[in-house]
Amino acid sequence: MYRYTNISFPSLGINIDPAREFSLGPLSIRMYGLIIAAGLILAVVYAMRRTKEFGVTEDHVLDGVLWVTPFALLCARLYYCAFSWELYADNPISVLYIWQGGIAIYGGVLGAVAGGIVFCRVKKIPLGTALDLVLLGFLIGQAIGRWGNFFNREAFGAETDSFLRMGLYSPLTHTFTYHHPTFLYESVWNALGFVILHFLSKKRTYDGQIALGYVFWYGLGRTFIEGLRTDSLYIPGTGIRVSQLLAAVSCLAAAAVLAYFVIKPPAKPLFANRVLETDKGGNEDA
DSSP states (O other), rough: OOOOOEEEEGGTTTEEEEOOOOEEEEEEEEHHHHHOOOHHHHHHHHHHHGGGGGOOHHHHHHHHHHHHHHHHHHHHHHHHHTTGGGTTOOOOGGGGGGGGOOHHHHHHHHHHHHHHHHHHHHHHHOOOHHHHHHHHHHHHHHHHHHHHHHHOOOSBBBBBSSTOOEEEEEETTTEEEEEOOOOHHHHHHHHHHHHHHHHHTTTTOOOHHHHHHHHHHHHHHHHHHTTSSSSSBBTSSSOOOOHHHHHHHHHHHHHHHHHHHSOOOOOOOOHHHHHHHHHHHHHHOO
């Protein structure tokens, strides 16, 4: 028996029991995994449509996905399990059951950056350029992926009586408890961040500018949203939330670097402009 079944938003007149999975022939498809996959696909499509603006090719994007995705998934899972080991200590093999939920976005971001560093070295692409494009797409994936938490009835916040309160029905107590829908807050925050950074990316002046904007924006929102959650991962032996601390520190660091580059802009031209000049030179020689 699941801990929660029905989900309600009483202020909006919504009361539903969304399926966690469905069958497709002999296969059982988990909504959590399906939504994560949908977010990844849309992120890749978006990135492929903007390759020329960043001086890369569609092949670079597809190759990058193959390099980065394993790093991101592995680190997202390991990050979560490392800070909630008590859930897996009795059955360590369950660490592999990723379809049951239990991945951490920050672990995924760190893994993606690690995979990106390796990929960029091999393909000789500036890391700042790659991160500018990848993290824009990542915001799409995050905004959509948070709805996987909705279907799993997880990543919600403390109890509240606010207008947007989300009710979770327990079949054990036959009652609803009302919580902050933090998955929804973060989904909306990420979607808004994507829209803002999408338009700013068309006027970027140096490689890595949008990546810094992502770190600032996501860190700012996550600092506050994480404080509302009831399932945070804590530094062992402390009352410090890991993701909240990481979000606050990264947000402040990104803000400081962005401010510094406003005062003293990088002299190196955008990689996309260098590629364009090289192509022009090649055409003139021809």
